[in-house]
Every structure is written in structure tokens, then in C-alpha cells.
Amino acid sequence: MPDFDLSKIAVVLIFLSILVATQVVVKRSKFFRVKLDKSNNSAIKIVNTVAVSKFSSATVIECAGSLFLVVSNRNGSPAIAELPKIQQNTLTSELQPELMGK
Structure with missing residues (x-):
């Protein structure tokens, strides 16, 4: 019998x-x-x-306004890289003043 x-x-x-x-x-x-409520505002x-x-x-x-590329495979660990932000100067915004001048 064990000793308790x-x-x-x-x-x-x-x-x-x-x-x-x-x-x-x-x-x-x-x-x-x-503290927990503030961290839930930035959803993934x-x-x-x-x-x-x-x-x-x-x-x-997409997390907190930034884009990330995650490359994963079955046997290895995933690789994560932040993608560059897209510039605001798009092709349509550059053509818009030209169209209005005609």
C-alpha cells in the first residue's frame, strides 16, 4: 500500500x-x-x-495595414516576407488630368 x-x-x-x-x-x-480588446482591432x-x-x-x-507573403510546404518551416506597399500614383490618376483638358 502506498504511503500517502x-x-x-x-x-x-x-x-x-x-x-x-x-x-x-x-x-x-x-x-x-x-489590453485584450485593443489587440483584437487589428484582425488578420x-x-x-x-x-x-x-x-x-x-x-x-493582411495584418495591420501591411501585406505579408507566406510560403509554406509540407516538411519545412514557412518563409514570411513583407510585401512592399502599393504607390498611390496609378495609371488612371495620371491620365485623368489629360482627359479633363480636352
Whole structure:
């Protein structure tokens, strides 16, 4: 028959009660709730996914106004690169003053 020591059981019960109390405090605290709400404003959105080969794919992800290219395959770790921002001078905006002058 195993030897049960009451001090070991008491230590485990005290540790579990401290963990439960910490969880209740964190869930009810306004400080942590405000920090979590601010981080949810910048959602991650998948713009496009393309299968590059049988085992790899490329995904464009938008997060906080920036675009990222994620290339992943079945056996390796994914590679992430930030895509350059698109300039505001587009072909249609350059042609617009020309059309209005005629």
C-alpha cells in the first residue's frame, strides 16, 4: 500500500487553489480586459492562397495595414516576407488630368 503523506496533498491543494484564484482575478480584472480588446482591432485577413506545387502553397495575408507573403510546404518551416506597399500614383490618376483638358 502506498504511503500517502498529508503534507504532499496539502501542498497540491494549496497550489491548485492559488491557480484558480489567479485565473478568477485575471478574468475579472479590467486592466487585462482593456489590453485584450485593443489587440483584437487589428484582425488578420487571408487575401489569397495559391498552390505553388503539390507540396507547397503561397498565401498573402493582411495584418495591420501591411501585406505579408507566406510560403509554406509540407516538411519545412514557412518563409514570411513583407510585401512592399502599393504607390498611390496609378495609371488612371495620371491620365485623368489629360482627359479633363480636352
